[in-house]
Ligand SMILES: Nc1nc2c(c(=O)[nH]1)N[C@H]1C(S)=C(S)[C@@H](COP(=O)(O)O)O[C@H]1N2
């Protein structure tokens with residue numbers, strides 16, 4: 001079943017690159033935005049000189065639900081642990097999380113299946129704010145994002161500490177939808193979107209790396225879209 005899922009995703013990617021305009025994955029059909037938006041994004045540059053649109057990506061016009069086993073969406077049921085290689089492990093309720101120093105940021109989303117969403121707006125707290133509050137130990141090297149039903153995504157500490165890595169509860173001025181991770185998800189814009197764990201429950205800091213849900217199923221451990229690190 002997992003293998004089949006992987007193969008489907010690969011096929012989807014080939015079709016997306018070949019220019020199929022309607023694609024089905026994760027329970028939905030959607031139209032890939034016009035080629036002109038894709039061309040425009042490809043011509044833009046990020047402040048560090050990289051093209052805005054990573055190779056092999058096409059622009060779509062709204063965030064698409066990509067599936068996954070949903071967690072409990074009620075804020076009252078939410079709790080987030082920050083633990084592992086930290087000096088002071090913390091547990092936050094929803095109201096404690098949203099009263100932390102929150103930020104509103106726009107960032108682009110890049111899905112390994114070949115779609116990108118430009119200028120998604122997120123409200124959340126920087127992951128680095130939470131990690132700094134818990135106090136990183138000198139052994140800390142990796143962060144394991146833990147979610148409902150055992151989903152995990154591993155990211156390197158440097159990616160976790162990036163200014164644009166967020167723990168978010170709003171997308172485009174609305175509370176996250178159930179299928180998009182309600183009440184709270186991670187948003188790690190520098191990496192393919194599978195690293196952005198929905199229905200997040202824990203942030204575990206480790207010394208050793210621990211490949212996550214997709215990483216043990218053939219996806220790349222680092223997942224840098226500009227290097228097309230799609231598969232292992
Ligand atoms: N908990 C959890 N988070 C997850 C997933 C999942 O299955 N479970 N899927 C990932 C994948 S593969 C993608 S592409 C994005 C999709 O997010 P979206 O449904 O909001 O577009 O969420 C990621 N986060």
Ligand SMILES: [Mo]
Pocket residue numbers: 066111112113193194
């Ligand atoms: Mo994905």
